[in-house]
Amino acid sequence: MKKVQLVNNKAKHDYTLQKFLKPNFVYIPLITPNNTNALCEVKVNEYVYKGQVIGSFSESFSLKIHSSISGTVKEIKKMRLYNNKFVECIVIENDFKENTKYNEKNIKKLSDYSKEEFIENIRDSGIIGMGGAGFPTYFKYKPENINTLIVNAVECEPFISADHTLILNNCEEILEVIDSIMEINNINKCYVAIKDIYSDLKYEFDKYVGTYPNIKLFFTKNYYPAGWERNLIKDIMNIEYNNLPIEKGIVVNNVSTIYAIYESLKYNKPSIERIITVSGSLVNDTNILVKIGTTIKEIVDFIGIKDAEKLKVIVGGPMMGKTVSTLDTVITKNVNSIILSDEDFYNKEINCLKCGKCSDVCPSKLCPVLIMDNISNKDELINLQPNKCIECGLCSYICPSKISLRDKIIEAKQVLRGEKK
């Protein structure tokens, strides 16, 4: 696999953190990223506190959903999410009083939690993977035989600097909670992975990391997708696994998730806020702390946007993100970036010249061009294993003929699943 450096990936960012914690309304989706529906536990016109549990899931999957503001429940309404799904959300009108109701009785010193208490705490705080996938975090800590914790602060997609900003502001807390997590779960090794080009992060960590001999910094090369779990584990430990890293006793957490764990353990504060990066040609690049459930429209109104004929709203990074069709899209826990742009990335697609660059760069070792050629040939398609695709978009990125190979592979996946012929 060739390691690819994306264009613009050293773009200068402004790492000062803005806060936008006063949305008029929040829309809390009654769903987790893996599409389990939640039960609504509040009624319309009921007053809710900030941090109050307003939704929950069935017994086997017992994450909680919290209100991120205090105010009155207005209605339950379908809203668009980042993946263009139309999902029921609890609409809460803000009274701007920030009346807080955290569960205060269980607060302990960080390292005094037992493993059961720890898992219960992060589950009740509704913490899910904040790097993008949105996998419930407590699931990762359930097994007993964890030996390594990898904190993913790579942010390999260009434009995104939310994690970067978080570390610059909260480095000490992050290291403190990592140490506690290791003690609670009997983990003896921890690597914090950052890109080697960011000397400011290294400087920040170096200030505090000396007190924690078990936490090591790991510098990944500046390539895409360096932050993909599989690549990260291969780079750090030279280990490959089949389905999940826990097979080898490894837990990988995004640094934002780690910080959410910190707030949860320290103050019993549920996961109701996060930092997102707003960038693109129509806005000044900025990192901004927002409430979960804020719409993009309110954020845009807050930071201001240049006028343009066309507007493209990309939720996520420029590689894996998707455009959304409305500004009323809700920010969920796993959204880390919004790009507002009027640039047209349209390129004329020409015939494939079979240069093989897509198959050289594919991190899943696929041959996108062969998948494209055999899309109607199901027998051949099985051997090419398109279902291994992680949709990182490198093939579409690298293609000199500007062919949207990722779309073709997604289509091939559907063909294999029998959804499309």
Place this chain on the structure above:
Amino acid sequence: MKIINQNGPYIKSKNNTTKMMRNLLIALIPIILFSFYYNGIRLYNLKAISTIEMFNPLILVLIGSVTSFLIEVIYAFIFLKDKKPFEYSFYSYSIFPGLFLSLVVPVNTPIILLIMAVCFGVIFGKIVFGGFGKNIFNPALVGYLFLFVCYSSVLTSSLDAVSGATPLANLKGFDYVGTYNDLVLPYNSIFDLILGFKGGALGEISGLLCIISFIYLTITKVIKFKIPLFYCLTVFIMTTIIAFTNNIGIWYSLLHIFSGGLLFGAVFMATDPVTTPITSFGQIMAGILMGIITVICRFLIPGLVEGVMLSILSVNLLVMILDNIGVKVKFNIKVCIIPIIILTLLTLSISLYIGLSKANSNKNDTSSLEIIETLNNGNKTTYTLYSKGYAGKIKLKIIFDQNDISSIEILEHQENEFIPKIIAEGLIDNLVSNNGDISNVDSVSGATFTSKYLKETINELVKYHKGA
């Protein structure tokens, strides 16, 4: 503001196909210029050709490129009803088949033949498959094949009239095994061969420039560099084995790599992206296979001087199979063991077979005299015999009056224009008057090999006659 939807990724690499093709063109320019110097300006300075002929190399290149561009313009205009036929032709990068073809045919190929070959190559090598990106065979090589099958004399004989025998033709003249003096000294030294001071088609002459282009194209990521690398490596290994079994030095392998169209073919034709494997292991196997086939063509197929083009065309056929294996190797590296073992065994066994058989035939071949008939008539003795020639055997009738040669007559030959040239230059008369003593007889320039072989044969016959 209108919100638009679009599929990602929303950034794209700055590289594009047009840029790659531009780099390919840049890599070709030094080669074209050098061959313009070597086959044009240099000969003009030697007063061997006229001013118009000096521009022959450039005219060939121009005609080839323009023809193949225009064919696709016409195709787009008439058959596709494309409103922008020139744009269509540009984006199918249609100048390259004609350009490459003009670089691999001999310098003095008649222009009408070149145009025919380009038409054939582009139509049957590219357009019938559906245009750019869909063809199975390299269109330039399809055109070359057309010339090879229909006008093979153009590809072989006319070469020497201007620039002298190519090193490969010379090699063939010696049945592929010979000493440094025989094989390399006619071209001064092995370094002159590497630099390109030798005869050959436009693109073929400078191996050094081909290597520089290769490096440039590899750095700019235009070509699949594994193919030429493994191609040349395989030819090198095989010819080294052949050289060792025949007690020849390492220069022999270099001679093979730097003569003929091997380097040009490996760097520019074998890497044509459309017709070569996509997977890296497929590319490695393609390179090795091309090397093996080239060596087979050069050594084992009589009448074939050059095997590069044929080997590339035959590997083009196997791309699907090679990619199939390549995909499996990508998922599981262990799969590559069996193909590697097979290819290694093939390489070793074929080169050993060639090497040993050449070594054997050389032992039997102590006397080159091939006397068919001896007639004694008093003082006069008439020998009918074969002499080695450049293109084939030459049948001679030589009459001795006691111990002196009284006449030399050439009965049969395949040397085309060389024999008349030799006779015109008075070589035969010289040989008769010097009584076969070749130390005073100069070879005829422009027919070096034919005259050399004739001289040697007659010299030996005189010794044989005196001994008998």
